Amino acid sequence: MTGHIRQRGRKSFELRYHVNGRITTATFKGGKREAEAELRRLLRAVDTGEHAADPTRTTVGRWFDKWLAMVRAETSPATHDRYTAMVENYLRPAWGALPLAKLSPTHIQDTYSQWAEGGRRDGRPGPLAPSTRRLLHRVLTASLNRAVELQLIPRNPAVVLRRRLPKAERAEVQTLTADQTRALLEELRGRPQYWPVMLAITTGARRGEILALRWRHFDADRGTVRIAESLSPELRLGPTKSGKPRVIALPGLAVQELRARRIGQAQELLRLGTRQSADSLICAWEDGSVIRPEQLSHFCDRLFARLGLPGRFHVLRHTHATQLLLAGIHPKVAQERLGHATVAMTLDIYSHVTERQHDEAAERIDDILRGGQ
Numbered sequence: 277m278t279g280h281i282r283q284r285g286r287k288s289f290e291l292r293y294h295v296n297g298r299i300t301t302a303t304f305k306g307g308k309r310e311a312e313a314e315l316r317r318l319l320r321a322v323d324t325g326e327h328a329a330d331p332t333r334t335t336v337g338r339w340f341d342k343w344l345a346m347v348r349a350e351t352s353p354a355t356h357d358r359y360t361a362m363v364e365n366y367l368r369p370a371w372g373a374l375p376l377a378k379l380s381p382t383h384i385q386d387t388y389s390q391w392a393e394g395g396r397r398d399g400r401p402g403p404l405a406p407s408t409r410r411l412l413h414r415v416l417t418a419s420l421n422r423a424v425e426l427q428l429i430p431r432n433p434a435v436v437l438r439r440r441l442p443k444a445e446r447a448e449v450q451t452l453t454a455d456q457t458r459a460l461l462e463e464l465r466g467r468p469q470y471w472p473v474m475l476a477i478t479t480g481a482r483r484g485e486i487l488a489l490r491w492r493h494f495d496a497d498r499g500t501v502r503i504a505e506s507l508s509p510e511l512r513l514g515p516t517k518s519g520k521p522r523v524i525a526l527p528g529l530a531v532q533e534l535r536a537r538r539i540g541q542a543q544e545l546l547r548l549g550t551r552q553s554a555d556s557l558i559c560a561w562e563d564g565s566v567i568r569p570e571q572l573s574h575f576c577d578r579l580f581a582r583l584g585l586p587g588r589f590h591v592l593r594h595t596h597a598t599q600l601l602l603a604g605i606h607p608k609v610a611q612e613r614l615g616h617a618t619v620a621m622t623l624d625i626y627s628h629v630t631e632r633q634h635d636e637a638a639e640r641i642d643d644i645l646r647g648g649q
């Protein structure tokens with residue numbers, strides 16, 4: 277099985293070969309030796325039956341659709357929703373009509389330059405946030421990497437631009453003081469929202485992870501909760517962000533409260549004609565129905581504003597992590613409680629705590645040295 281190479285420009289070659297009795301063409305950017313190697317690869321793929329659909333007939337937009345379908349089972353619902361939003365709002369409008377094989381670093385750089393000056397979804401002037409631009413690059417790169425793996429394109433045109441991305445923003449981590457935490461819990465006592473807020477403060481778990489907790493995840497004897505699932509805004513249950521379950525030890529006060537909650541909820545459900553089970557949600561409305569993630573967030577937004585508290589529901593996770601590190605708990609323990617991928621991630625997010633601990637370390641060393649004089 278043979279093919280032909282025809283030079284079209286200084287660094288551009290047309291590759292022609294047969295697939296199922298039809299002549300297929302592909303454009304290759306690079307040197308002649310590399311073009312010959314690419315033609316051999318394509319011929320070998322045809323010979324082994326691994327050759328995918330002609331990339332010149334696949335648009336970038338159609339590839340995004342296929343890629344999103346592929347990764348649905350590989351990612352959490354929240355991550356997949358984020359990928360879809362990036363594709364629909366930014367990536368597809370930019371290059372969707374282009375043939376996949378013709379998407380070049382120049383196309384990508386031109387769009388990146390536009391995003392550095394404008395293109396905000398809210399219509400306001402100014403560039404897209406650096407964090408958004410970096411996320412868009414990650415999504416685009418992941419999608420094109422899969423196209424390379426499936427031999428639709430010879431190389432990923434986005435990779436060369438990874439060093440041209442804006443520096444990541446370091447958002448200020450907001451936390452509650454001990455007094456603010458106690459005031460918040462007192463304000464919520466007796467309301468259904470008390471339970472997710474209390475669990476966020478005492479475990480550092482994410483909103484979706486807390487709303488997915490069931491009584492079978494609570495071990496009253498050991499004083500632990502098992503974070504095994506996460507509830508998406510679409511009310512789909514999926515794995516945690518890391519994909520791994522984790523067991524978190526609860527403070528004694530939280531164990532007492534949850535024991536009382538289980539009894540109280542069982543009595544309330546009986547009055548409504550239903551029975552509590554191991555699958556009943558810990559954080560639920562009075563009738564046992566699910567609290568939607570956005571309902572909890574909107575409620576906390578209004579409550580925090582009224583009480584003059586900083587941040588949103590996620591500030592409770594930051595508060596838990598900060599209190600752990602300030603108390604001298606080993607960062608590895610904090611990482612495991614929070615479900616971060618690495619200790620480095622935990623220390624990077626909460627660098628404000630380690631900076632404060634550096635000052636404390638210097639003071640302790642000073643006390644040691646002075647005491648030894």
